[in-house]
Amino acid sequence: MAKQDYYDVLSVAKNASDDDIKKAYRKLAMKYHPDRNPNNKDSEGRFKEVKEAYEILSDSQKRAAYDQYGRAGVDPNMSAASAQGFSGFSDAFGDIFGDIFGQAGGSGRRTGPQAYHGSDLRYSMEISLEQAAHGYATQIRVPNWTPCKICNSSGAKPGTKPATCPTCHGQGQVRMSQGFFSIQQTCSQCHGNGTYIPEPCACCHGAGKVRETKTLEVKIPAGIDDGMRIRSSGNGEPGINGGPNGDLYVEIHIKPHTVFERDGNDLHCQMPIAFTTAVLGGEIEVPTLAGKASFTVPEGTQSSKTFCLRGKGIKGLRSSLPGDLYVHVQVETPVKLTEMQRDLLRQFEKSLFEGGARHSPQSKSWFDRVKSFFE
Numbered sequence: 001m002a003k004q005d006y007y008d009v010l011s012v013a014k015n016a017s018d019d020d021i022k023k024a025y026r027k028l029a030m031k032y033h034p035d036r037n038p039n040n041k042d043s044e045g046r047f048k049e050v051k052e053a054y055e056i057l058s059d060s061q062k063r064a065a066y067d068q069y070g071r072a073g074v075d076p077n078m079s080a081a082s083a084q085g086f087s088g089f090s091d092a093f094g095d096i097f098g099d100i101f102g103q104a105g106g107s108g109r110r111t112g113p114q115a116y117h118g119s120d121l122r123y124s125m126e127i128s129l130e131q132a133a134h135g136y137a138t139q140i141r142v143p144n145w146t147p148c149k150i151c152n153s154s155g156a157k158p159g160t161k162p163a164t165c166p167t168c169h170g171q172g173q174v175r176m177s178q179g180f181f182s183i184q185q186t187c188s189q190c191h192g193n194g195t196y197i198p199e200p201c202a203c204c205h206g207a208g209k210v211r212e213t214k215t216l217e218v219k220i221p222a223g224i225d226d227g228m229r230i231r232s233s234g235n236g237e238p239g240i241n242g243g244p245n246g247d248l249y250v251e252i253h254i255k256p257h258t259v260f261e262r263d264g265n266d267l268h269c270q271m272p273i274a275f276t277t278a279v280l281g282g283e284i285e286v287p288t289l290a291g292k293a294s295f296t297v298p299e300g301t302q303s304s305k306t307f308c309l310r311g312k313g314i315k316g317l318r319s320s321l322p323g324d325l326y327v328h329v330q331v332e333t334p335v336k337l338t339e340m341q342r343d344l345l346r347q348f349e350k351s352l353f354e355g356g357a358r359h360s361p362q363s364k365s366w367f368d369r370v371k372s373f374f375e
């Protein structure tokens, strides 16, 4: 839907004088003002259009931009300039209606310093894999700010007072020209307070608050993973000028485990097994995060074989079932043999030789591959 030309909205000629524009605006704004047309959507819409047209055409810079580029030159949605650049309207509006409708204009100029959200804090916490798997309750010490008792939070040395900021003359805002637009910005010297403290309080150095520490109870939920964060609402830095506090984020780091490696909700462990167990098979005992478990190694188990123990992993924060434990077995070569053991093995070796390649399935297939490679 194409928007109407601003001159048409105000029913004035393209070369209308500032005075004509103001008169036309005053007439139409009175006609469509919401206070005179309660619950009338149509006049509300017209009122907004009139307001917008006047906002542009009453400002010589914006009017020039509009004449040259059309709405693209002035539309806050189409240009990079922020909507703050158009704050001139509320002033003009206040001038005209202030006396008739009282506080008409609604979103009028801001009074008092700007409120800011306090900064978020990050707390890095190292926990063990067991603590991550089973949950963990602990206490941490975090910074806390309390009002300064020496200066009663004013930040000024007792007996002195904050003074008006010389940069913004107490407005908290400064106007800056940027291209076609005049942009209102928060004063950088006083951060919007409008005042500064010539003689800061010696106790809080002008902050009006003193940093202390407080103890927080933290409950780490079972199943938490490395790098996850827990938010503690409102326990960050305090808000400025009445703004809300920031939040505290506890960031979890899981220490490497001596036995297990975690992969999501699954656990992996390397486990040496005796040469004879690998050959003959047998029951072996494995550690899990919930105590010991056992499983059967079948006869003829090769090294690096992986066994999966269902449900012996970690139950993740959002999963309904726990993960699995993967046991990677390593067949251990016996060392430091006695002469008798060597003899037994030599006899054993001889019997294997007599049995042929069927005792060594891996070697057989390997030598077959090497052979075909050289042919």
Ligand SMILES: [Zn+2]
Residues within 6 Å of the ligand: 165, 166, 167, 168, 169, 170, 171, 172, 173, 187, 188, 189, 190, 191, 192, 193, 194, 195
């Ligand atoms: Zn200032």
Ligand SMILES: [Zn+2]
Residues within 6 Å of the ligand: 148, 149, 150, 151, 152, 153, 154, 155, 156, 201, 202, 203, 204, 205, 206, 207, 208, 209
């Ligand atoms: Zn103080």
